[in-house]
Amino acid sequence: MNTWNFLKVHPDDDLIVALTDLRKGETVDLPDRSVTLTEDVQSKHKFAMKSFEPGERLTMYGVTIGVATKRIAAGAAISVDNVEHSSTTYAASDSRYEWSPPDVSAWRPRTLNAFIRPDGQVGTANYWLVVPLVFCQNRNVDVLRTSLQDALGYSTDSQYRQLAWQLADQYRNAGGDSVEERAETFPVNQKTFENVDGVKFLTHTSGCGGTREDAVALCRLLAAYIHHPNVAGATVLSLGCQNAQIPILEEALSDLDPERSKPVHYFEQQAYGSEQTLMEGAIKKTFEGLHYANQYSREPAPLSKLKIGVECGGSDGFSGLSANPLIGQVVDRVVALGGTGILGEFPELCGVEQELLDRCVSSHQRERFKDLMQSYVRHAAAVGASFDMNPSPGNIRDGLITDAMKSAGAARKGGTSPVVDVLDYPQVARKPGLNLLCTPGNDVESTTALAAAGANIILFSTGMGTPTGNPIVPVLKVSSNSDVARRMADIIDFDAGPVINGERQLPELAEELLQLCVDTGSGAYISKAQRLGQDDFIPWKRGVSL
Structure with a gap:
């Protein structure tokens, strides 16, 4: 079987991702073993590279993403019928995190064409x-x-108003001029x-x-x-x-x-x-x-003034392989330039808490992140909810079986840089570098909070297509697969799908996506969400949303 039909994400993984539809009886050749599929495996779903007994933990992205609820044979597909959510425990530690930032020397002379406020803040819109x-x-x-x-x-809906005016005029003046002939008489x-x-x-x-x-x-x-x-x-x-x-x-x-x-x-x-x-x-x-x-008018500002908020919605089994790590590489570049990244959606950090704790720059930030996560769990429990309820039916249908599996892929949109600050909702990010922001996983509530935290661009990954925007911050949609980018071209700004079929590499696409951020922040590119007037705004009522 061709190696681009499947992917082992991390060396320690015992689950493999199907990049295309795989058939029962096909043999997958891995470096250390061969596995024959015992059933069909849909694209985006995962199959076991070894057998599991009930109670055994399953690993993907190098972390625990679930536990077997019944015996799973090597080559069998993972589903809600044989796996349930599970994640490892975590604790604040004193480990020192070493980060190797990407080379951004070519970007340092570049500038944004932005709005500079009296207090020194830099806006990408006015x-x-x-x-x-x-x-x-x-x-x-x-x-x-x-x-x-x-x-x-x-008005962003003038095309619809104009159509309504045209039709109303046509009905009032039956037998008169055609709609096309009279269109030019309507206001623009x-x-x-x-x-x-x-x-x-x-x-x-x-x-x-x-x-x-x-x-x-x-x-x-x-x-x-x-x-x-x-x-x-x-x-x-x-x-x-x-x-x-x-x-x-x-x-x-x-x-x-x-x-x-x-x-x-x-x-x-x-x-x-x-x-x-x-x-x-x-x-x-x-x-x-x-x-x-x-x-106010646009004037040059350094790229260190970029504040990138990151979000994912309508995630699929490819989101953690293409769109999210792509966004993470952009965040790393922005941080290396002296800018700011903001990662929220605390329910979708379940299972990767230890990695983020280890990346915190101080014991204070470690304790704060741990306390906020545990407080969120208590708030959710108070209304009869828990993190394992986070994956939606659409997520599960497209291969994200447990919250820990979804989280391990979702966290990749935060990149790899150190965590400089941990914010509670609705705090504003004040420190350059990667900030963690306590928000729910709900797309609009989270993007609402990212904008409040000061993000002046939001990168939003989606595997199934999500028509979400923000009133004051440009939201750029990044598709995890090319099919969605083609079918929903009116809402997708950037296609990460070529990563899946091996046509493009993440670093190359990250340079292009960062350029799109600069163009958007300078007013040279208008996001699809802005063009459609997607001004979504929902305040979060604490403890209700996952």
Whole structure:
């Protein structure tokens, strides 16, 4: 059998990955043995290179990913019927981690064409933000969105509105001009403020009715978004009586930016009285804010100002072999340049905790990571959940049988550099280097947190295709296989699939993906998520999500 039909990821592994569909009776020749398949093995799934008895541990990526629940013959496929989640224990240690950074000498003279804020932060975009402090202001935010987007030339769904206008006109004028002949008469987007990338409108279901802890966390999250270098300023809507009060938000903003260098305009409905007075005031102040934001223009900034958040969603059995390690190599290059990487999704670090603990630069960070992981487990248990529930039906169908197997591949998107800081949600990353951020595995909740932590680019790997974006941070989708890149070309920005069939090598693709990050951060490339207006934003309510 050709060696590119299967892959042994780590020398210590006793599971092999099928890179193509393999048939019962085929023989797989490994360096130290040959294995005959006892059943068909689907592409992306794994098979045993030796036999296992019930209770024996299975290894992939060099770590424990599960335990046999029944006898597994050599050459048999691994499934939920014969394996269950298991991972090894971990403990903080005093080991010293040695890292060999990649050669980035060719990148050092390069720059971003970015927005530099008064506090020195560097943004890859220039937005004005409209946020509600409580869910009962969502309608007012939506009214502002409807009122402003078309007028300012920022609508992303104009093609659909134009189609609707065309069809409505056709039905009203039966027998008149054709749709194609009349299309040119409909309005098109024309930006009013050329240096402003858009007005972003956040909505959520929080701010009142929950715990005081939730309200404080929401205010800290919103403050992090307003503080973000991609944001020039904000319009904040409040009702007045909710838990998430304006002073809490202001205190959180002062913690992040003591000089309060950005304009923030507050509108409290119960103080204004009539909705019309509130909305007219909000619209006028938002236009003033946009005029202020338009004074910024792109200028050169060093690549050390890149802050790359990493995420995976809709993962498949190839994600840990192509897209995730590819993203990890980009993160290593950014860190070597003096930049920042942010790795979240704590439920998807289950089983690789010891590796990350060993990479922490201090005993304080080791203890903090251990404590946050254990606290997360307790929060999950309090609502009747556990990490082994993380893999979705789609993950399992595409070869990710246990959470530890999924985690071992997911963690590779964090690269190999030392861990310089460990952050709790929704803290902001302040130290260059690799940061661990406590977030759930939920795609939108996690990307929401990565943006709040200060990521100015998010690299998002997907094996099945995930239409997720962020309101203020460009999200670049990296497919683990070329089939998804072809079928879902409207959401995929970069194809890591050639790694699987041996056409391309990871270092070569990493250079190209880093170039795409630079182009995106400089405004030369607009991500597919931005083009589609995928402005996903969901605050995390602690202990609910995996």
